[in-house]
Amino acid sequence: xxxxxxxxxxxxxxxxxxxxxxxxxxxxxxVWLAEATEGLPPGADALDLGCGCGIPAARWLVERxxxxxxxxxxxxxxxxxxxxxxxxxxxxxxxxxxxxxPRCLDAIVCLWAIIHVPLxxxxxxxxxxxxxxxxxxxxxxxxxxxxxxxxxxxxCDVPGAVMYWSHEGTETYLAWLRDAGFEIGWHRFVPxxxxxxxxxxxxx
Numbered sequence: 001x002x003x004x005x006x007x008x009x010x011x012x013x014x015x016x017x018x019x020x021x022x023x024x025x026x027x028x029x030x031v032w033l034a035e036a037t038e039g040l041p042p043g044a045d046a047l048d049l050g051c052g053c054g055i056p057a058a059r060w061l062v063e064r065x066x067x068x069x070x071x072x073x074x075x076x077x078x079x080x081x082x083x084x085x086x087x088x089x090x091x092x093x094x095x096x097x098x099x100x101x102p103r104c105l106d107a108i109v110c111l112w113a114i115i116h117v118p119l120x121x122x123x124x125x126x127x128x129x130x131x132x133x134x135x136x137x138x139x140x141x142x143x144x145x146x147x148x149x150x151x152x153x154x155x156c157d158v159p160g161a162v163m164y165w166s167h168e169g170t171e172t173y174l175a176w177l178r179d180a181g182f183e184i185g186w187h188r189f190v191p192x193x194x195x196x197x198x199x200x201x202x203x204x
Contacts, residue, residue: 005094005118007151008164012052012073012077013075014158014160015155015158015163016053016074016076018161019052019156020055022053022080024056025056026060027056029060029111030056032111033057035201036138036140037064037066040066043067044067045067045104045105045106046067046109047068047070047105047107047132048061048069048109049098050072050095050110050111050113051071051072051077051090052072053077053080053081054070054080054090055081055085057109058081061109062085068087069088069090069091070085070090070091071090071091071092071093072090072093072095073092074092078091078092095110095113096117096121096128098128102131103132103134103135104132105133105137106133106134106138107138108129108140108141109141110139110140111140115142115144115167116164116165119149119166119167122167123180126176130204133204135204136203138201139202139203140200141200142190142197142198142200143168143173143197144169144173144198145197145198146169146195147167147169147172149166149167150164150165151165170198173198174187177200177202181204182202182203182204184200185200185203187200
């Protein structure tokens with residue numbers, strides 16, 4: 001098993017509960033999601049890319065009346081999501097293979113997900129996100145703060161769990177977003193352990 005996407009799928013299958021338990025709180029995600037969706041109409045269409053077990057993003061969106069679809073490459077994560085957030089629709093699929101109609105969404109959430117996609121596929125994925133959003137639609141996305149590609153063994157302290165990451169730095173992502181047609185609302189550094197990532201809110 002050497003393909004990066006197979007590593008990501010297996011890693012989340014193996015470490016699903018260690019990564020996020022069933023009762024995980026919204027925490028900072030709730031604040032971010034509230035900022036990203038402010039002013040959107042009731043019943044707005046939202047997509048959670050790399051939704052994991054549906055918590056917290058899909059759950060938060062459903063609880064506030066959004067029409068939510070989630071997609072994730074991990075069968076274990078999707079099985080959990082369908083049980084934990086029955087008010088959403090979940091697809092077990094590689095996010096780069098999703099076929100969505102143009103301008104069918106009001107919001108896309110992609111938290112700690114695009115950074116698991118091989119780097120060469122990421123600009124096209126960002127362009128696809130823009131095509132799917134209606135004018136003024138929101139994208140809340142976590143991207144790399146600096147360039148790095150590699151794997152981690154025993155991820156989340158789970159023996160045998162391996163995870164793959166591949167990302168560029170903040171300025172490259174901001175350029176890719178602008179090239180795709182997005183307007184950057186804001187971006188901020190999110191510290192984690194001895195590093196961190198960049199959270200971006202953009203509009204179509």
